[in-house]
Amino acid sequence: MRTVIxxxxxxxxxxxxxxxxxxxxxxxxxxxxxxIGDVREVAAETVVIEADCPLxxxxxxxxxxxxxxxxxxxxxxxxxxxxxxxxFADLHSFLLKRLDSRVVALTTARVATVAHGAxxxxxxxxxxxxxxxxxxxxxxxxxxxxxxxxLGRRPALSRLAALLCELQARLTIVxxxxxxxxxxxxxxxxxxxxxGLTSVHVNRTVRELRERNLAEMRRGEVRVPDLNALxxxxxxxxxxxxxxxxxxxxxxxxxAGVAA
Amino acid sequence: MRTVIxxxxxxxxxxxxxxxxxxxxxxxxxxxxxxIGDVREVAAETVVIEADCPLxxxxxxxxxxxxxxxxxxxxxxxxxxxxxxxxFADLHSFLLKRLDSRVVALTTARVATVAHGAxxxxxxxxxxxxxxxxxxxxxxxxxxxxxxxxLGRRPALSRLAALLCELQARLTIVxxxxxxxxxxxxxxxxxxxxxGLTSVHVNRTVRELRERNLAEMRRGEVRVPDLNALxxxxxxxxxxxxxxxxxxxxxxxxxAGVAA
DNA sequence: CGAGAGGTTGAAACGAGTCAATCTGGGTGG
DNA sequence: CCACCCAGATTGACTCGTTTCAACCTCTCG
Numbered sequence: 001m002r003t004v005i006x007x008x009x010x011x012x013x014x015x016x017x018x019x020x021x022x023x024x025x026x027x028x029x030x031x032x033x034x035x036i037g038d039v040r041e042v043a044a045e046t047v048v049i050e051a052d053c054p055l056x057x058x059x060x061x062x063x064x065x066x067x068x069x070x071x072x073x074x075x076x077x078x079x080x081x082x083x084x085x086x087x088f089a090d091l092h093s094f095l096l097k098r099l100d101s102r103v104v105a106l107t108t109a110r111v112a113t114v115a116h117g118a119x120x121x122x123x124x125x126x127x128x129x130x131x132x133x134x135x136x137x138x139x140x141x142x143x144x145x146x147x148x149x150x151l152g153r154r155p156a157l158s159r160l161a162a163l164l165c166e167l168q169a170r171l172t173i174v175x176x177x178x179x180x181x182x183x184x185x186x187x188x189x190x191x192x193x194x195x196g197l198t199s200v201h202v203n204r205t206v207r208e209l210r211e212r213n214l215a216e217m218r219r220g221e222v223r224v225p226d227l228n229a230l231x232x233x234x235x236x237x238x239x240x241x242x243x244x245x246x247x248x249x250x251x252x253x254x255x256a257g258v259a260a
Numbered sequence: 261m262r263t264v265i266x267x268x269x270x271x272x273x274x275x276x277x278x279x280x281x282x283x284x285x286x287x288x289x290x291x292x293x294x295x296i297g298d299v300r301e302v303a304a305e306t307v308v309i310e311a312d313c314p315l316x317x318x319x320x321x322x323x324x325x326x327x328x329x330x331x332x333x334x335x336x337x338x339x340x341x342x343x344x345x346x347x348f349a350d351l352h353s354f355l356l357k358r359l360d361s362r363v364v365a366l367t368t369a370r371v372a373t374v375a376h377g378a379x380x381x382x383x384x385x386x387x388x389x390x391x392x393x394x395x396x397x398x399x400x401x402x403x404x405x406x407x408x409x410x411l412g413r414r415p416a417l418s419r420l421a422a423l424l425c426e427l428q429a430r431l432t433i434v435x436x437x438x439x440x441x442x443x444x445x446x447x448x449x450x451x452x453x454x455x456g457l458t459s460v461h462v463n464r465t466v467r468e469l470r471e472r473n474l475a476e477m478r479r480g481e482v483r484v485p486d487l488n489a490l491x492x493x494x495x496x497x498x499x500x501x502x503x504x505x506x507x508x509x510x511x512x513x514x515x516a517g518v519a520a
Numbered sequence: 521c522g523a524g525a526g527g528t529t530g531a532a533a534c535g536a537g538t539c540a541a542t543c544t545g546g547g548t549g550g
Numbered sequence: 551c552c553a554c555c556c557a558g559a560t561t562g563a564c565t566c567g568t569t570t571c572a573a574c575c576t577c578t579c580g
Contacts, residue, residue, distance in 0.1 A: 101405055
């Protein structure tokens with residue numbers, strides 16, 4: 001037997017996300033890989049899944065960002081969750097059979113189709129996977145709850161800070177963020193749709209975040225000089241992510257001390 | 261064999277809620293009834309389940325109202341979901357093992373304990389029930405999404421109207437609301453905690469709802485002269501409840517016509 | 521080099537919050 | 551049986567955060 005450095009499979013981010021919370025057998029991993037159907041690329045601001053249509057498949061995000069959005073006639077759209085690579089955008093459609101919100105690409109994105117029948121099969125073959133998938137849907141609910149807190153109670157600054165904290169943590173889990181920087185190609189209008197703010201006010205809030213040295217957002221990249229400080233400003237903790245990643249980061253070592 | 265008019269079981273509301281969406285075999289109903297553990301009564305504003313504690317049971321609401329709440333230091337609490345009789349307050353703890361929010365009694369309430377082990381057993385014995393329970397957790401997520409829309413995008417008036425529409429619909433499913441009235445013993449401060457508003461502003465919004473003839477709230481009772489009008493004011497539809505109950509109500513018959 | 525999407529800024533309007541006082545109704549104890 | 555009490559509801563005046571509207575700037579890409 002040889003140890004082979006396997007090429008990162010399409011579902012690498014999904015596996016990272018799952019392994020963060022559950023042990024997976026090699027069999028289960030193979031089964032998960034086999035479940036992936038068509039892969040396609042979608043452009044930013046494209047509707048990936050329309051609301052209220054009968055569905056017989058779910059969609060796995062491989063690359064880019066998706067958003068789940070609901071629209072009100074007068075008031076524009078509210079994005080109720082952002083999906084990062086490794087997320088199923090609509091795993092709940094396995095049970096609900098249709099979506100109450102539409103799924104929109106927020107950036108150029110690559111998505112894979114997963115037939116509900118195939119999910120059915122692997123859950124029969126690997127009952128533990130059924131629990132893992134159920135877990136994923138409850139994780140979505142936990143994210144929604146935290147967003148409700150943001151939308152209902154946090155002022156603009158900590159609302160944006162909390163969103164950045166969440167994305168930093170979730171992207172870290174799938175290997176797409178560092179403690180002090182990550183790529184985030186969202187427009188300020190899209191951020192506003194997530195935060196229940198106007199793009200104008202997002203702009204002012206981004207500026208304030210920068211002025212307070214909490215985060216810098218430029219050209220699709222977020223830089224966080226002190227993640228703990230950002231988390232404190234947002235009154236944010238990762239506990240609702242049910243992750244096994246460390247919940248706190250060491251304060252950056254005293255650089256002055258090193259120099260001295 | 262005799263047909264017995266069985267006394268309404270404790271879990272009558274749960275059964276109504278489930279039967280609204282899924283067919284249930286008599287066996288499955290018996291199994292569900294058997295799963296109920298201790299029943300206890302809790303006073304209003306009592307913590308029923310504390311956040312972040314390890315859990316080996318879930319809690320079923322039999323009577324009264326519960327709320328799931330998260331608290332921010334400066335900004336008070338945000339209630340992220342209201343539970344009506346027949347709801348599990350923390351079915352997701354079956355998978356998550358602890359809660360990210362605390363469960364609080366909003367009125368005097370009766371709750372029953374359901375051991376996770378017992379759930380495990382009935383899901384093995386009746387695999388369809390596993391799907392039903394999973395469905396319930398995805399329904400919670402759908403409620404959260406609609407609340408995000410309210411909190412993020414609806415102005416105070418339609419936000420309150422939407423909450424009333426939702427409660428009217430959910431209470432109707434379990435036999436606790438009429439088309440034009442239902443009991444709702446929440447204080448204006450509690451409503452504010454749900455809506456992301458202050459109690460003062462809830463008060464003004466309640467008045468406006470009354471002045472516009474959309475709803476009257478007094479002494480723990482809500483009267484809705486025209487449910488369709490209230491739903492229009494809130495831009496609300498029951499589609500996210502995934503209920504089989506009729507989604508629209510006939511306009512009240514012309515009473516003048518009857519008199520004539 | 522032009523065009524367009526997205527970012528930035530200012531001024532004014534407005535919805536909701538804050539603070540504080542007053543009212544009300546239901547429950548309680550003397 | 552009634553005076554008292556108190557949580558909750560109500561109201562007014564003022565403040566503040568966010569929106570709105572509108573203009574202008576700055577990239578990036580063809």
